[in-house]
Amino acid sequence: MMDPLNLAGSAIILLLGTAALALFLGRKQRLLLVAGFVLSAVASLSATIAGVRVVGWSTTSQAIMSIGLPDLPFHLRLDPLAGFFITVVGILSFVVSIYSIGYVREISKQRPIGRLVIFYALFLAGMFMVIIADDALFFLVSWELMAAASYFLVLFEDERVENRRAAFLYMVVAHVGALAILLSFGVMSGLATGFEGFHGYTFDAMRQAEFPAVWATAAFLLAFFGFAAKAGVIPLHVWLPEAHPVAPSNISALMSGVMLKTAIYGIVRVTFDLIGVFPWWWGSIVLVFGLISAVMGVLYALMQHDLKRLLAYHSVENIGIILIGIGLSMIFRSFDFPLLSSLALIAGLYHTLNHAIFKGLLFMGAGAVLHASHERNMEEMGGLIHFMPWTAALFLVGSVSIAGLPPFNGFVSEWLTFQAFLLSPSLPSPLMKLLIPLGAALLALTAALAAACFVKAFGVTFLGHWRGHHQPHVQEVDWFMRSGMIMAALLCLALGVLPTVIIDWMDTVPEQLVGSRIGTTAGAFGWMWLTPVAPARASYSGPLVFLVTLSVIVIAYLLLHVRSGSITRVPLWDCGFEKVTPRMQYTATAFAMPIRRIFGFFFHIREQVKMNPQAPHRTVPGRMQYTLRIRDRFWGWLYRPLVDASFWLSRRVGRLQQGRIQAYLIYSFVTIIVLLLFLR
Amino acid sequence: MNLYPFMTEILQIMIVLGISPAFVGWVRMLKCWSQGRTSAGVFQPYRDIRKLFAKNVVLAENASWVFRFTPYLVFGTTVLAGGIIPMLSVDLPLSATADVIVLVALFAIARFFIALAGMDIGTAFGGMGSSREMTIASLAEPAMLMAIFTLSLACRSTSLSQIVTVIFSGQIQLRPYLAFAFLAFVLISLAETGRIPVDNPATHLELTMVHEAMILEYSGRHLALIEWAGMMKLMLFMALGAVLFFPWGIDVTSTAAGALRAFLFLLLKLGASGVVLVLIETGLAKMRLFRLTEFLGSAFLLATLGMLAYYILD
Numbered sequence: 005m006m007d008p009l010n011l012a013g014s015a016i017i018l019l020l021g022t023a024a025l026a027l028f029l030g031r032k033q034r035l036l037l038v039a040g041f042v043l044s045a046v047a048s049l050s051a052t053i054a055g056v057r058v059v060g061w062s063t064t065s066q067a068i069m070s071i072g073l074p075d076l077p078f079h080l081r082l083d084p085l086a087g088f089f090i091t092v093v094g095i096l097s098f099v100v101s102i103y104s105i106g107y108v109r110e111i112s113k114q115r116p117i118g119r120l121v122i123f124y125a126l127f128l129a130g131m132f133m134v135i136i137a138d139d140a141l142f143f144l145v146s147w148e149l150m151a152a153a154s155y156f157l158v159l160f161e162d163e164r165v166e167n168r169r170a171a172f173l174y175m176v177v178a179h180v181g182a183l184a185i186l187l188s189f190g191v192m193s194g195l196a197t198g199f200e201g202f203h204g205y206t207f208d209a210m211r212q213a214e215f216p217a218v219w220a221t222a223a224f225l226l227a228f229f230g231f232a233a234k235a236g237v238i239p240l241h242v243w244l245p246e247a248h249p250v251a252p253s254n255i256s257a258l259m260s261g262v263m264l265k266t267a268i269y270g271i272v273r274v275t276f277d278l279i280g281v282f283p284w285w286w287g288s289i290v291l292v293f294g295l296i297s298a299v300m301g302v303l304y305a306l307m308q309h310d311l312k313r314l315l316a317y318h319s320v321e322n323i324g325i326i327l328i329g330i331g332l333s334m335i336f337r338s339f340d341f342p343l344l345s346s347l348a349l350i351a352g353l354y355h356t357l358n359h360a361i362f363k364g365l366l367f368m369g370a371g372a373v374l375h376a377s378h379e380r381n382m383e384e385m386g387g388l389i390h391f392m393p394w395t396a397a398l399f400l401v402g403s404v405s406i407a408g409l410p411p412f413n414g415f416v417s418e419w420l421t422f423q424a425f426l427l428s429p430s431l432p433s434p435l436m437k438l439l440i441p442l443g444a445a446l447l448a449l450t451a452a453l454a455a456a457c458f459v460k461a462f463g464v465t466f467l468g469h470w471r472g473h474h475q476p477h478v479q480e481v482d483w484f485m486r487s488g489m490i491m492a493a494l495l496c497l498a499l500g501v502l503p504t505v506i507i508d509w510m511d512t513v514p515e516q517l518v519g520s521r522i523g524t525t526a527g528a529f530g531w532m533w534l535t536p537v538a539p540a541r542a543s544y545s546g547p548l549v550f551l552v553t554l555s556v557i558v559i560a561y562l563l564l565h566v567r568s569g570s571i572t573r574v575p576l577w578d579c580g581f582e583k584v585t586p587r588m589q590y591t592a593t594a595f596a597m598p599i600r601r602i603f604g605f606f607f608h609i610r611e612q613v614k615m616n617p618q619a620p621h622r623t624v625p626g627r628m629q630y631t632l633r634i635r636d637r638f639w640g641w642l643y644r645p646l647v648d649a650s651f652w653l654s655r656r657v658g659r660l661q662q663g664r665i666q667a668y669l670i671y672s673f674v675t676i677i678v679l680l681l682f683l684r
Numbered sequence: 685m686n687l688y689p690f691m692t693e694i695l696q697i698m699i700v701l702g703i704s705p706a707f708v709g710w711v712r713m714l715k716c717w718s719q720g721r722t723s724a725g726v727f728q729p730y731r732d733i734r735k736l737f738a739k740n741v742v743l744a745e746n747a748s749w750v751f752r753f754t755p756y757l758v759f760g761t762t763v764l765a766g767g768i769i770p771m772l773s774v775d776l777p778l779s780a781t782a783d784v785i786v787l788v789a790l791f792a793i794a795r796f797f798i799a800l801a802g803m804d805i806g807t808a809f810g811g812m813g814s815s816r817e818m819t820i821a822s823l824a825e826p827a828m829l830m831a832i833f834t835l836s837l838a839c840r841s842t843s844l845s846q847i848v849t850v851i852f853s854g855q856i857q858l859r860p861y862l863a864f865a866f867l868a869f870v871l872i873s874l875a876e877t878g879r880i881p882v883d884n885p886a887t888h889l890e891l892t893m894v895h896e897a898m899i900l901e902y903s904g905r906h907l908a909l910i911e912w913a914g915m916m917k918l919m920l921f922m923a924l925g926a927v928l929f930f931p932w933g934i935d936v937t938s939t940a941a942g943a944l945r946a947f948l949f950l951l952l953k954l955g956a957s958g959v960v961l962v963l964i965e966t967g968l969a970k971m972r973l974f975r976l977t978e979f980l981g982s983a984f985l986l987a988t989l990g991m992l993a994y995y996i997l998d
Contacts (some may be wrong), residue, residue, distance in 0.1 A: 389748045390746075396748075404793070404796065407792075407796060408789070410786060410790065410793065415786075415789055419785055419786070422785050422829075422842075423842070426837065429840075434995065437995055442991075444830075444833060445826045448828075449825070449826040452821055452822035455792060455795075455796050455821070456819065456822050459799040459803070459814060460815075460818075463811070467748065467800060467803045467804040468746070468803055468806030468811075469746060469806040533780060539780070540846050541840065541842070541846075542785075542843055543780045543781070543782075543783060544781070544782060544785075544786055545781040548778070548781040548782075549782060553761055554760070556764065557759070560759050560760065564737070564905050570740055571741045571742075571743050572741070572743065573743055573744070573745050574742055574744065575744070576744040576745065576746060576901070577744070577807070586806065588808050589807070589808065590810070594811065595811060595814070595815040596815075598816060598974070601974060602819070602823070602977050
């Protein structure tokens with residue numbers, strides 16, 4: 005058997021090779037399509053195997069590659085934490101690669117796909133490289149590769165203005181974030197070796213160094229800012245709902261499902277592993293930002309009527325839920341409760357895995373809808389369950405999972421997070437004892453609002469009648485796309501029904517990071533019962549909930565069908581009105597109206613009703629026009645001033661540019677004099 | 685092998701299935717009396733259900749499988765919930781399957797599918813009902829969890845059996861936080877089971893209905909299952925309040941006599957909670973939809989006060 009690190013390394017080489025191969029296959033689109041995505045799927049699968057084995061066996065392997073800058077070789081390392089994230093990325097990219105064969109085939113009928121395949125492979129390679137990097141240099145190189153490749157993928161349909169705008173915004177935020185990460189690594193590596201040598205850039209040197217409290221805080225805050233910008237934590241989220249929807253849907257699935265997780269990986273790696281010792285308030289920062297992102301993310305999502313934008317805002321929400329788990333884990337760890345800390349960490353990481361799967365599934369479903377109906381606006385859709393039964397059922401599985409309902413996977417990780425919240429009375433500080441359970445209430449609000457949002461998303465898109473003006477020519481998607489979604493849906497069910505098996509497998513990650521595992525208690529009652537701390541404290545049995553519910557359903561169904569009662573199909577009851585049209589159905593905007601009114605203070609809402617001016621009387625207007633604009637308040641509060649300030653500044657600086665050579669010579673002269681004076 | 689837990693489990697599910705229509709009949713009868721009307725008797729809901737089961741199903745042309753699957757799912761999750769809440773004995777095999785968070789989630793999944801079914805036909809009423817139901821639920825669920833978390837923090841467990849055992853054993857008695865949590869629980873139960881002042885179960889008036897609007901298109905056995913599940917849900921919430929806050933009489937000895945005694949106590953407590961419910965429903969008028977934020981907000985506030993009281997006083 006191959007060493008896992010070698011296996012992961014070969015996967016990366018295979019992906020880079022795929023990108024290189026795609027360069028030469030520009031003429032043969034069909035071959036390019038099949039070769040590109042099959043090779044990506046193989047590479048992802050082998051990376052997944054490597055990850056699963058590393059986590060399962062709790063091994064750590066390291067390697068040094070003497071490429072890169074002279075005297076600064078690249079370091080690689082695959083430990084359980086990296087293995088876990090490799091698995092997360094690998095599973096979803098495998099599923100999405102299968103889906104892409106079908107999805108990109110449709111695109112290839114309209115435009116050349118060479119660029120898509122090249123950057124797809126590079127994007128996957130970049131994500132795997134970020135995770136196995138073991139020094140700051142290689143990490144940042146891979147980080148930039150990932151960012152640049154995804155930038156070109158967002159820009160794939162570059163004839164539209166909004167796509168170019170979204171990609172630009174994404175690039176700006178990604179680079180501000182990368183700058184912060186670079187500075188953070190700079191602080192840590194400088195302190196690791198003193199500012200003389202260059203060898204502090206390896207993660208090993210940072211692990212061994214002990215940082216003074218102030219500098220450690222600076223490094224943490226910079227890293228958290230940088231990774232939060234990548235993860236789309238509110239208020240750094242504005243790029244996410246712009247960039248994710250405009251990319252092709254298989255790319256959106258990967259960006260939302262796994263690219264955001266590399267930022268989670270970064271946060272965990274820097275805090276738990278590289279810095280190692282931290283005060284409790286770091287954890288509360290992570291927790292508070294997580295809570296804000298969770299609640300606001302889902303509220304913004306409820307206001308959307310573009311299916312892919314809605315899903316993108318849900319990524320903000322789920323990143324929030326993951327950060328809640330990680331923040332709690334940091335708090336518990338800083339007060340030295342290893343068991344509780346590992347429980348919270350497992351909750352966060354489990355949600356990372358779950359979110360990758362169900363968000364991937366949902367974006368693939370949205371892609372299927374988009375591809376079949378050529379429509380992104382939910383207000384124009386409806387009744388798709390009759391045209392696309394497979395996609396509808398699979399999208400429903402994703403919706404139930406993301407809404408946190410048993411027996412699917414979203415519920416398990418939310419349940420674990422609730423358990424972690426309820427263990428907060430062990431903390432010594434009375435203030436935290438009090439405030440942390442309030443966080444649990446916010447999490448409950450988030451889960452309930454997410455359920456409302458997915459009733460809206462699924463109900464408006466797939467149920468009812470088609471709302472558009474023209475009759476739809478919608479067909480079910482092909483088997484490649486279907487099998488990608490089916491695999492993701494089965495994973496959703498498996499992760500929800502068999503949590504003990506998964507937790508037993510991933511338990512080595514908290515063991516590595518916080519020195520304690522929960523598997524001994526979590527599985528103590530047998531594989532059917534999940535008992536995180538003690539059986540008397542809390543227990544959940546996914547298999548039994550699933551089986552009992554299913555058997556009651558089957559018994560009820562059979563009992564009722566012993567006597568064959570016929571079903572009569574009739575037109576819907578119109579209350580005698582006789583002119584019911586599909587346009588009279590509840591729309592997405594109407595569905596969200598009560599919530600918009602209750603939580604309206606979070607948004608910038610402009611609502612206008614225009615009457616027909618030619619109407620004889622205002623009671624018979626004939627036509628009315630209703631416009632509603634909902635905007636993110638953060639844009640006005642945070643970004644508009646920044647944008648204005650930078651324009652103002654650049655105009656001021658622009659005055660230096662006179663266009664006369666004499667002026668420029670004087671600038672150089674003055675600069676040299678100043679330098680000579682101060683830096684002799 | 686000890687058969688007692690399995691016997692009580694089966695018995696309890698039978699009781700939930702069998703008694704819930706009578707409980708609803710009892711509430712309706714009391715309501716009739718208190719409003720000066722003649723009642724149809726305690727057993728009318730049984731006749732209603734039987735009638736609906738005997739009828740053929742009339743389905744709108746546009747109905748998909750979601751619409752037909754929902755009644756069975758709602759029924760299934762409600763029966764499972766009936767097996768989880770320790771009503772007769774704390775020694776139930778299904779009780780370890782799911783704790784109180786799972787219980788809330790089981791009701792949530794039933795609601796999720798009913799709301800989808802409401803949107804399936806494509807009428808304005810269905811969508812209106814779904815939208816309102818999900819709005820109310822998203823405000824009620826955090827309050828519900830806060831109220832129950834106060835108990836779980838005090839009892840150091842989210843398992844219902846464990847909470848009931850701790851409260852029953854008298855380790856915590858008559859504490860102020862219990863009162864706060866109980867008040868919050870009462871308000872939320874009204875919202876979750878769709879009673880006045882949140883929703884009126886007896887109305888089919890277009891603009892006020894919430895739950896009824898979603899199930900307007902159902903008929904025959906589908907409607908029977910949904911109605912029956914609704915009755916069970918009402919009874920389960922009353923029973924949950926009774927066992928969590930007044931666990932007296934529940935069987936902790938695991939004997940047949942204990943179970944019988946617990947059953948009698950359960951009947952008494954359900955009867956009393958029916959009276960309280962009718963007093964609330966007769967004394968209050970249905971609220972406007974946007975006044976509900978205040979109603980559910982105060983439930984949340986009470987639950988939070990309960991939690992504060994727990995930390996300050998204990």
